Amino acid sequence: MSSLKFASGKPALLYLMSLFGLLVNGVAHGEANPYYVGASQSVTHESNVFKVPGREHPDSDVVFGTSIFGGVDQSIGRQRVFANASVQNNSYNRLSRLDFIGYDVMAGFDWATVERLSGSLTYARHEGQGDFSRPEAASITSGKFVETTEQVAASINYELITDLGLKGGVERRKVQSSNQGSTSSDLTSDVARLGLRYRLGDSLSVGGGGRITREKHPGSLIFRRSNTRRDLDLTTDWTPTALTSVNARISVGNGSSSQSGRGSSSKVTGSLGARYSPTGRLSFDGSFSRDTGTETTFLNAANSAAAGVGGVNVDTNRVTESINLRVTYLLTSKISLSGNYNRSDGSYGTLLASNTDNTVDHYGLSAQYDVARNLSLGCGFQYESRSGSSLTVRSYSSNTANCSVRYTLK
16 A cells, blocks of 8 residues: 555645634634534545446556545624635545545525525535546546536525515536546536525425526537526425424426527426434435436535545436435444435436436445544445446446544534
8 A cells, every 4th residue: 555645736735724714713703612623534445436337447446535624603693604624635546647636615604684684695616536427527538537616605585474585596606627528517507596485384384486597518619508497496395393304396497508409308307305213313314306417416516515536426417317315323322324325317418419318326335433522433335336328328337445534623
């Protein structure tokens, strides 16, 4: 096993200075423990780094990940300021050309007036290894494959009457790849939404509104295009008990594209999610969604607790149906076990504007041991596979095993 080396890339000093600047500002406000800092070390073995068919003799490798992280969460009267950041140095044992420095930054501000107005402003940015399982990534044979996702969002809420509120928001989303072989996934997306939300009781609320999404794909002349989609969203949130919650969305809309046949043709999209904890030790989470690739990408980004080698999965399917199931069990007060199954069934549009089935299955098991209040150990195993149906979407299988140690100072 080779010694760790600092991966080439953007200067880590810039990220470290930003991170500790956030922490110092958080400490200055003086609330009890409004901040945390920490470090982690991980070792990951990947059996098929480039996600190629078995007949092509997949490359396996060991990846060493060293990370420092920190955050602050500070309330100031009716307002709240929060931020967290991490920097990860990732070194491959053999495929050193893939070495990279990844980072995650998230900051936000929640505000409220004495009267009926409230809102939020958030910023998130992730840079990490791109996903080699994407169909267009099959052409990447040299150089790095680092991908950046960025999201800026602002929302505002106005309480019209006691149980009825007006909600609006805007977002700017971006995806950018460092490798010319995957620039077909680069995009800039603007989203605007406006709607009403009505609370039927303490446990149930419903909503409805309009949403406009405009995308620009600034790639080469072949890939360059713009899309516009308009949706009517109907939503509901139900919390019948403290242990159970359900949320749902149905969207009816249509899309148009500057390239014939390349826009989203799906009329109906939506999602359904539920959480159930029959006991204090056992919990179940499940969700189903059918949406455009862009929406699925930024759902992944929002739910990404940490970046590391895997990072954010950029979805380039025109339409994706996904199922996510997870069960978590607290074996003891210090040991937790979890298992998960994810299936992504997508319709991938090729250069000829035809659609090819792109279905990927993921199975995972993991365990975490909290050695002390600030120290934890974790290990996990994941298997993923795809049965290819064309020269563009090819079959593969891959095993990933990972162990890590994490120390947090609060």
